[in-house]
Amino acid sequence: MKQLPIGIPILMSLVAFILVLLALLAGSRPDFMEEYDIIAFNTSALGKNLLDFSNDPDKPSPTSDGLCGDLGGFLGSACSSATAAVDSIQSDIAETINDIGNDIADELATKLGIHEFYSLHALSICEGDFSPNATAPSASRNASSCTKGFTNGYNISALLDHGLRVGPLKLTLADLGFTDDLQSAIDTLNKVTKAFAVLLIISVGFTGLSLVASLAALVLIPHRERITLLTNVTLAGAAVVILILSGLVITIGAHIAVNKANELGDDIGLSVSAGYRFTTITWVAVGLMLVAFGYWLSQLLKFRRGSRMGHNGARKHARDSEESGHTDGGTEMRSTRGIHFGRTRHG
Incomplete structure (x- = not known):
């Protein structure tokens, strides 16, 4: 059976694995892929209603x-x-x-005792300020610290409230006009981030296993072709399904919650955004794993089709041989009988 280059699924799985691994580790330390956040809170203008x-x-x-x-x-x-x-x-x-x-929005967050942004990543929450300032065009982020979010929870409200209470004005979120509806929208964002992080961790596992299985196929296909193809189809397919679910959660779920939070938080100066770069990474990984899955599925179908043809050909060959042998034997017997009877009559 003619094989397509097995390097195709190996390369696709390798790149997809690297992408989802980087997405998982983004924000694990200050300024490491800071812009690749899941959700970011811009708090530089928080309290503008005051x-x-x-x-x-x-x-x-x-x-x-x-x-x-x-x-x-x-x-x-x-x-x-x-x-x-x-x-x-x-x-x-x-x-x-x-x-x-x-103008004073650049100093407002500092006066309140909070940072200008808080970014939610798969495993952590980073906080910091904008450079050169919050209102400058194309301002960049300078993260000052990152804390565990996946294990400790993505509770942005608690971080903000703590910063306000210990700040020079000794305020609370309630003082700024936080409503129950806004808190509910932020809680939804926290849950979406948690769900996405879980799916991303699973995606890293399946893309990694798919890569290992693709590499193992280099050695195993000549000896265990059927089981090797089935294993690769299963692992690549599972990776595709989990990655698609991840993409849907971050694209649909997060954006709905972000729009709601922005609608409710605009009056007090709170804005929220979903990370488009993170979304891009997720869907690129989906596309790569779809190519790998398509390769293994096509090879499995070719193998099954070839097996059926080979099996049917073997049966036909056996049947033809049997019929041919039976005919030859009958001719020989008839010929032998003819000779035998002729000799008897001659005697």
Whole structure:
């Protein structure tokens, strides 16, 4: 049976294994593949609602008591003019504070006692600040520390609340306007990250086993072709299924939860994003393992087709030989009888 180059599934499995292993180890230490996060929280503007005075519905209006209207005449006109001037000054102050909001956002997280970003990776949570600053175009991340997330839990809310409590302002998440719905959305993100991490660990195992089985096939196929092909098809197929599940979880589940968290967290300056680079790695690994699985499946089908043809050919050959032998024997017997009878009559 003509074989395609066995190096195809070996190469595909090797690259897929490296990709999922790197994805698993990303963020295991500060600045190691930091940009390849599963989910990232941008907290550089968290608490911006504390600076927004222009739209405060509870702010009393100086004319709300109707004092100027009660005065009437010249005094009423003068009062109205003075009140309008005060309103204008307050409005200018509010606009000025809001205009500089982006500038002080670079220092807001520090003033609150928290970092500017928190990134969730498969096995860890990293935290740090943006460089050169949070509002600079194409700002990069500088992770200062990474802690275990898979074993200790991906509890971003606890990290933020702790930082706020020990910070100089001694605030809590509730003080910033965290709602139960926002907390629920963040809890969903934590669960999605945990589920993805589990699937990724399993994916690393199956892609690694598929690579080992592909290498073993170099030696085993001439002696144990059927069992070798079945083993490779099974392992490569399992790797494909787990990787596809991983891709769906990170692409669909995470993005739904991220959109919900952004919708609820926008008012207080919290933004969340799903790691597109991490998603890309996952789907590239899916494609590579699909190629490896397709190779082994095609070879198994060729082997089974060849076995059936060989088996049927052997049976046909045996039947033809039997019929040929039976005919030859009958001819010989008839010939022998003819000779024997001729001799008898001659005698």
